[in-house]
Amino acid sequence: MPKMTIDGREVEFGPECETVLDVARSAGIYIPTLCDHDELEPYGGCRLCIVEIEGLRGYVPACTTAAKDGMVVRTATEELMRLKKEILQLLLIEHPSACLVCAEWPACLQYRTQAYRAGRVTGCNTCPRRDDCELREVVEHIGITGLDYTPEYRDIPVERSDPFYDRDYNLCVLCARCVRVCQEVRGTGAITFVKRGHETRVDTAFGTSHVDCGCWFCGACIDVCPTGALYPRLSKWVGMPESEEVTTCMLCGTGCQFRADIKWGKVMATGPAPPDSAPNGRHLCVLGRFCIPPLVNAGDRLRAPHVRRDGEMVPVSWDEALQAVVEGLKGVPPGRIAVLGGPHLTTEAAYLLQKLARVALGTPDVASRGCEFASLVYRVLGADGALDRVAQLEDISRADWIVSLGGDFVESHQVVAKTVYGAVRRGVPLVHIGQPGKNLRRWTVEDVLVDEPVAPAVVRVLVEGSGAVEGVPEEQLRRVIDIVSQGRGVVLVGPRVLELDSPSDLLRDVLRLLGDDGRLVPLFLNGNEAGVVRAGAVHDMLPGPASVAAGAASYEEKWGRAVAAGADLGALREKARAGQVDAVIVLDGSIPVDGFEGVPFIVYQSPFPSPWLEHASVVLASAMSIEESGTMVNHEFREQALKAVVPPPGEARPDWEVLAELARRMGAAGFEYGSPGEVWDELAGLECRVGPTDTAAGDAWQPVPREETEWYPRYRGATLAERIEDLAVLIEALPGRRAPPPTESLEDMMREAREKWAARTEEV
Amino acid sequence: MPDQTRAELASRLIPMLQEIQEELGYIAPEAVEWLSEHLGVSKQEIFGVATFYNFFRLNPPGRHEIHVCLGTACHVGGGEKLLDTIREKLGIEPGETTPDGRFSLERVACVGACALAPTVVVDGEVHGRMTQRSLKRLLDRIEREDREAMGGK
Ligand code: SF4
Ligand code: SF4
Ligand code: SF4
Ligand code: FES
Ligand code: FES
Numbered sequence: 062m063p064k065m066t067i068d069g070r071e072v073e074f075g076p077e078c079e080t081v082l083d084v085a086r087s088a089g090i091y092i093p094t095l096c097d098h099d100e101l102e103p104y105g106g107c108r109l110c111i112v113e114i115e116g117l118r119g120y121v122p123a124c125t126t127a128a129k130d131g132m133v134v135r136t137a138t139e140e141l142m143r144l145k146k147e148i149l150q151l152l153l154i155e156h157p158s159a160c161l162v163c164a165e166w167p168a169c170l171q172y173r174t175q176a177y178r179a180g181r182v183t184g185c186n187t188c189p190r191r192d193d194c195e196l197r198e199v200v201e202h203i204g205i206t207g208l209d210y211t212p213e214y215r216d217i218p219v220e221r222s223d224p225f226y227d228r229d230y231n232l233c234v235l236c237a238r239c240v241r242v243c244q245e246v247r248g249t250g251a252i253t254f255v256k257r258g259h260e261t262r263v264d265t266a267f268g269t270s271h272v273d274c275g276c277w278f279c280g281a282c283i284d285v286c287p288t289g290a291l292y293p294r295l296s297k298w299v300g301m302p303e304s305e306e307v308t309t310c311m312l313c314g315t316g317c318q319f320r321a322d323i324k325w326g327k328v329m330a331t332g333p334a335p336p337d338s339a340p341n342g343r344h345l346c347v348l349g350r351f352c353i354p355p356l357v358n359a360g361d362r363l364r365a366p367h368v369r370r371d372g373e374m375v376p377v378s379w380d381e382a383l384q385a386v387v388e389g390l391k392g393v394p395p396g397r398i399a400v401l402g403g404p405h406l407t408t409e410a411a412y413l414l415q416k417l418a419r420v421a422l423g424t425p426d427v428a429s430r431g432c433e434f435a436s437l438v439y440r441v442l443g444a445d446g447a448l449d450r451v452a453q454l455e456d457i458s459r460a461d462w463i464v465s466l467g468g469d470f471v472e473s474h475q476v477v478a479k480t481v482y483g484a485v486r487r488g489v490p491l492v493h494i495g496q497p498g499k500n501l502r503r504w505t506v507e508d509v510l511v512d513e514p515v516a517p518a519v520v521r522v523l524v525e526g527s528g529a530v531e532g533v534p535e536e537q538l539r540r541v542i543d544i545v546s547q548g549r550g551v552v553l554v555g556p557r558v559l560e561l562d563s564p565s566d567l568l569r570d571v572l573r574l575l576g577d578d579g580r581l582v583p584l585f586l587n588g589n590e591a592g593v594v595r596a597g598a599v600h601d602m603l604p605g606p607a608s609v610a611a612g613a614a615s616y617e618e619k620w621g622r623a624v625a626a627g628a629d630l631g632a633l634r635e636k637a638r639a640g641q642v643d644a645v646i647v648l649d650g651s652i653p654v655d656g657f658e659g660v661p662f663i664v665y666q667s668p669f670p671s672p673w674l675e676h677a678s679v680v681l682a683s684a685m686s687i688e689e690s691g692t693m694v695n696h697e698f699r700e701q702a703l704k705a706v707v708p709p710p711g712e713a714r715p716d717w718e719v720l721a722e723l724a725r726r727m728g729a730a731g732f733e734y735g736s737p738g739e740v741w742d743e744l745a746g747l748e749c750r751v752g753p754t755d756t757a758a759g760d761a762w763q764p765v766p767r768e769e770t771e772w773y774p775r776y777r778g779a780t781l782a783e784r785i786e787d788l789a790v791l792i793e794a795l796p797g798r799r800a801p802p803p804t805e806s807l808e809d810m811m812r813e814a815r816e817k818w819a820a821r822t823e824e825v
Numbered sequence: 826m827p828d829q830t831r832a833e834l835a836s837r838l839i840p841m842l843q844e845i846q847e848e849l850g851y852i853a854p855e856a857v858e859w860l861s862e863h864l865g866v867s868k869q870e871i872f873g874v875a876t877f878y879n880f881f882r883l884n885p886p887g888r889h890e891i892h893v894c895l896g897t898a899c900h901v902g903g904g905e906k907l908l909d910t911i912r913e914k915l916g917i918e919p920g921e922t923t924p925d926g927r928f929s930l931e932r933v934a935c936v937g938a939c940a941l942a943p944t945v946v947v948d949g950e951v952h953g954r955m956t957q958r959s960l961k962r963l964l965d966r967i968e969r970e971d972r973e974a975m976g977g978k
Binding site for chain 1: 844845848849853854855856857858859861862865866867868869870871872873876877883885924925926927
């Protein structure tokens with residue numbers, strides 16, 4: 062093993078240590094750093110990590126110097142420390158640094174429990190990072206207690222007009238971490254260093270807003286900033302959380318792990334979970350990073366059960382409410398009841414929902430919104446015995462080539478996109494079939510520019526290795542065939558394939574294209590789609606999931622009830638419109654009421670109000686996923702744990718508990734669960750059973766309309782963009798980012814620029 | 826084309842930026858957008874390279890180009906004050922152009938007329954020993970002449 066001497070100590074190091082800094086850290090020797098960050102490439106910008114190496118002239122940054130056998134390194138000679146002090150002082154001239162060198166700091170920390178709210182950060186008491194400042198650690202280590210120079214405030218206007226976070230570059234120390242994480246890791250390049258030398262600053266092209274520069278508001282820049290320059294507006298003045306908990310985000314199918322910061326019994330902010338969290342590491346998207354607190358803490362959350370009396374909704378006890386449900390359902394024939402769920406239920410709640418329907422109520426009519434994609438994947442892959450072909454995100458990192466289709470995943474699945482970009486950056490070829498937006502176009506080696514309905518024809522040509530598609534240049538097809546003919550591939554299939562007449566044929570072709578080693582990434586749009594299907598809370602699948610044909614017999618035996626396929630959501634709606642439904646239990650307020658208005662008895666169970674409230678006879682207030690424990694199954698089919706990190710508001714209760722109690726009150730056996738864990742134990746062992754014949758006969762597929770395949774997050778009656786203005790601003794900007802690639806030549810462009818300028822100056 | 830260093834990007838980018846500047850007189854937002862599409866990097870990455878080199882200008886030259894000298898002699902002689910005067914009067918910073926396209930402002934280092942410090946060069950003509958007041962008068966005169974030239978409106 063190679064070794065080196067650091068400060069007189071002999072240190073052995075393995076190949077994982079690339080730089081002198083890595084070796085020092087592996088031996089527990091602290092070298093102050095500012096620009097270095099373990100997710101980013103070595104940069105050598107701040108020079109605080111300089112060391113002396115025998116045989117090398119001058120001082121070199123430890124973070125960019127390759128580790129070599131036999132080096133003799135000194136990290137803290139008197140001269141080095143003097144230099145570091147000088148470097149750091151120069152940096153502190155412009156950083157409001159009174160707090161860093163203030164003698165009263167310990168007392169201040171004790172008596173002033175948190176930062177003041179202030180328009181401008183001028184020092185410790187007004188800085189949102191007061192309690193966890195990385196710069197302070199470095200200052201303390203290097204031991205600066207006073208400044209030899211007159212501080213100078215840069216007086217740059219604080220940038221506050223963009224969604225979600227403020228940027229106060231008066232605090233910026235130009236470490237470039239934000240610029241690098243945005244370019245190197247997220248592949249966005251929304252920000253850059255402009256100018257040079259003393260004038261260097263972080264900015265966008267021509268100083269446009271972050272909405273216009275292509276920022277996705279993923280928050281990665283905030284998370285790497287060592288100062289308070291970048292800060293989420295909502296949690297800026299909240300101070301240190303009382304506790305931190307890690308749980309799973311349910312706002313899309315990725316199921317990211319995130320950290321919830323809890324104070325005063327509420328989730329005040331969210332941020333990245335520990336680096337090794339699967340599948341997302343430290344990365345989130347705008348939803349997980351910024352949208353959870355406003356959703357959870359919304360003032361209009363349903364807090365108590367209600368029943369309608371003489372046309373008025375009155376709050377009642379749980380006992381009364383559940384009794385009212387039992388009464389209301391009494392005597393309704395099973396064929397006239399509909400039970401409706403959705404993709405944001407926990408797997409346990411979904412399982413109990415279908416069990417309530419099929420066992421306690423005896424109706425086959427249980428359907429869920431937004432689960433078509435997972436259902437399709439289970440059916441096609443399950444019938445082929447190919448469920449193990451669903452990719453883990455690490456498979457993307459190991460791929461030799463990547464193809465994506467079914468929509469622009471940079472827009473809909475930011476965390477998957479970040480993983481893909483990691484591969485692209487290492488030179489893995491990415492081909493997109495469809496209409497990629499501006500950001501995705503920068504990553505691809507080939508854009509096969511076709512509309513969604515044509516994508517299957519392109520895939521077919523790739524599978525067969527020859528053929529033509531109208532509108533696609535032959536040479537391009539040949540190049541793409543070349544790319545996909547070697548090594549192990551990954552195909553990302555986005556939700557827009559659901560708009561096709563026969564997406565199952567496309568999926569089967571994709572599997573053929575992938576061969577045995579390749580992996581498929583089905584980009585589920587809606588939270589726990591996979592878990593809800595696995596729980597059997599859809600009209601044509603039983604728990605496992607098992608198709609009705611394959612599973613009916615065994616469930617009939619288990620439950621002692623006849624089991625049959627039910628009507629899907631559309632058919633139930635028509636049935637209700639025709640007056641053939643007498644009772645509905647609905648757990649997802651994002652299902653349009655349309656058609657169900659006239660149903661005499663409606664039970665609405667949800668954390669959020671929705672138009673269903675107006676028609677409901679009984680309202681049951683339930684918990685959100687962050688307030689209950691359970692399991693979410695993501696688009697890797699990974700089981701992610703949901704943890705109750707805050708209590709539900711008022712008297713709201715978790716869905717599983719409400720559903721189990723309801724079934725017991727109706728006299729059904731088999732609902733004696735003490736915890737969601739017991740529900741999970743019952744369903745976890747169930748096998749996926751889908752016979753090949755289940756999918757053969759065209760499987761009565763209904764194409765899903767575009768409104769439901771695009772990225773427009775909804776959660777059980779809460780439409781996020783209607784509640785979170787900042788998110789609406791981003792969503793409004795999306796059409797601009799989807800503009801097709803320009804076809805004009807350089808000359809055309811210049812002529813246009815000239816004309817535009819002339820027109821503008823004339824106007825004034 | 827994501828796997829390239831900033832240096833590699835710069836070496837491909839600079840000749841193209843030069844060509845565009847020669848043609849247009851500046852690097853227009855449309856040009857940055859165009860380059861972003863054709864080189865496969867974000868607008869910001871291109872803008873970062875373009876602003877790194879003083880040679881590139883990112884605003885269209887005004888019909889009247891004002892260069893304020895901030896070389897040593899002029900700096901000592903009050904060049905900054907002259908710059909302030911223009912900032913105040915025209916509302917632009919160095920490197921910018923007024924929205925009507927009439928004036929653009931640049932900072933320069935020594936125009937070789939130190940004896941006349943502080944100096945301001947307008948449309949190639951050197952004006953020496955400028956004061957805030959004489960500079961204001963000069964700008965007023967240009968505006969007046971422009972108005973007359975446009976048909977006395
Ligand atoms: S929020 Fe994300 S996309 Fe926006 S600048 Fe920061 S890192 Fe880049
Ligand atoms: S904003 Fe923060 S991360 Fe970005 S360069 Fe400045 S100090 Fe570094
Ligand atoms: S990518 Fe999906 S799971 Fe991850 S933070 Fe965003 S919405 Fe949540
Ligand atoms: S950490 Fe090495 S130069 Fe900044
Ligand atoms: S310093 Fe201004 S002309 Fe020389």
